[in-house]
Amino acid sequence: MNINENYLNLEQSYLFSTVAKKVNDFAKNNPGKKIIRLGIGDVTLPLCKAVIEAMHKAVDEMGVQETFRGYGPEQGYDFLRDAVKGYYKTHNVELEEDEIFISDGAKSDVGNILDLFSKDNTVLVPDPVYPVYVDTNIMAGRKVIFADANAENGFLPMPDDKVKADIIYICSPNNPTGAVYNKEQLKKWVDYALKINAIILFDAAYECFISDETLPKSIYEIENAKKCAIEFCSLSKTAGFTGTRCGYTIVPKELDKLNKFWLRRQTTKFNGVPYIVQRGAEAVFSKQGQNEIRENINYYKENAKLISQTLKECDIWHVGGEHSPYIWLKCPDNMTSWEFFDYLLENIQVVGTPGSGFGKNGEGFFRLTSFGSKENTKEAMERFRKLFK
Ligand code: MLT
Numbered sequence: 001m002n003i004n005e006n007y008l009n010l011e012q013s014y015l016f017s018t019v020a021k022k023v024n025d026f027a028k029n030n031p032g033k034k035i036i037r038l039g040i041g042d043v044t045l046p047l048c049k050a051v052i053e054a055m056h057k058a059v060d061e062m063g064v065q066e067t068f069r070g071y072g073p074e075q076g077y078d079f080l081r082d083a084v085k086g087y088y089k090t091h092n093v094e095l096e097e098d099e100i101f102i103s104d105g106a107k108s109d110v111g112n113i114l115d116l117f118s119k120d121n122t123v124l125v126p127d128p129v130y131p132v133y134v135d136t137n138i139m140a141g142r143k144v145i146f147a148d149a150n151a152e153n154g155f156l157p158m159p160d161d162k163v164k165a166d167i168i169y170i171c172s173p174n175n176p177t178g179a180v181y182n183k184e185q186l187k188k189w190v191d192y193a194l195k196i197n198a199i200i201l202f203d204a205a206y207e208c209f210i211s212d213e214t215l216p217k218s219i220y221e222i223e224n225a226k227k228c229a230i231e232f233c234s235l236s237k238t239a240g241f242t243g244t245r246c247g248y249t250i251v252p253k254e255l256d257k258l259n260k261f262w263l264r265r266q267t268t269k270f271n272g273v274p275y276i277v278q279r280g281a282e283a284v285f286s287k288q289g290q291n292e293i294r295e296n297i298n299y300y301k302e303n304a305k306l307i308s309q310t311l312k313e314c315d316i317w318h319v320g321g322e323h324s325p326y327i328w329l330k331c332p333d334n335m336t337s338w339e340f341f342d343y344l345l346e347n348i349q350v351v352g353t354p355g356s357g358f359g360k361n362g363e364g365f366f367r368l369t370s371f372g373s374k375e376n377t378k379e380a381m382e383r384f385r386k387l388f389k
Contacts, residue, residue, distance in 0.1 A: 169200075
């Protein structure tokens with residue numbers, strides 16, 4: 001047999017696994033020290049009441065012969081696809097149910113969707129960006145090229161007519177920089193993709209953090225986007241489902257073959273999200289659910305404000321945190337990203353994510369998340385003040 005040697009071209013371990021290992025080693029060697037984790041974007045608030053009630057009810061149903069469910073539809077139950085459809089209507093996007101595919105999260109789908117594309121496609125990825133886009137394409141041996149995101153272009157690279165790509169990733173609001181494309185900018189990407197016959201893979205996992213109504217939450221708010229874009233979203237950050245696992249992917253019918261192939265792929269390789277989880281996810285889109293998750297999102301946004309305010313006081317250059325849970329900062333004293341990581345861990349036991357893990361343009365930058373508890377975020381910022389003011 002021959003193994004997939006493309007794996008040899010990857011970094012030795014996934015960014016967040018490397019961070020976790022370093023932190024665990026530090027904790028083992030420094031047992032008395034309280035570590036505050038503002039690294040991986042994992043939520044800390046519990047699931048909201050509407051979700052818990054719906055899941056309890058679903059558990060009871062599973063214990064009764066008449067309402068017990070076995071295999072469900074691989075692409076999700078109608079009740080949840082209908083709820084997602086209703087949610088898109090609130091930002092004036094009309095979807096059909098069979099364009100909506102329920103999944104166990106955006107990370108898996110962003111990787112799995114590549115099953116539909118040939119190995120010789122060229123992939124255009126912003127740099128810096130969520131490392132899964134690059135890693136999953138390296139695993140398949142695809143050629144990856146980069147669109148530079150930097151302070152000069154507001155971390156929002158725009159299409160370049162000289163560049164030819166087949167698959168284009170866009171993450172807006174962006175992980176890790178927090179930058180958000182406006183409608184005019186996204187339209188340029190849509191026009192470009194249509195012109196060069198490329199597909200856009202649009203990651204909307206952080207759309208719920210957008211608080212400016214004029215900014216697009218979905219790429220389908222842009223005219224003709226259904227002809228060239230697949231959208232991924234997740235309840236992980238929206239409703240605290242990082243451990244519960246549920247997301248959705250939109251493959252428009254305009255992308256005729258891709259819609260059919262994705263259904264074929266999912267029915268073959270995926271058995272769907274558990275009924276109990278889908279009932280919980282449905283409740284996110286209820287009136288009560290929307291009110292409750294909004295409170296949680298606002299809680300994280302308050303944390304982001306506090307981080308941003310503290311960095312300002314410490315004279316540390318940063319962006320993000322406004323329409324995103326991430327704050328992207330320039331490492332002080334020209335430290336590299338990993339030097340700054342070690343410096344914070346050693347001196348104040350605050351964990352963040354080294355910017356270089358998101359791409360070469362991330363070198364010298366660092367990401368903090370607002371998903372911590374209010375108490376821990378406050379304490380972390382007090383430690384920052386002591387160290388940098
Ligand atoms: C992150 O910290 O970038 C995210 O939590 C990773 C993810 O969503 O998989």
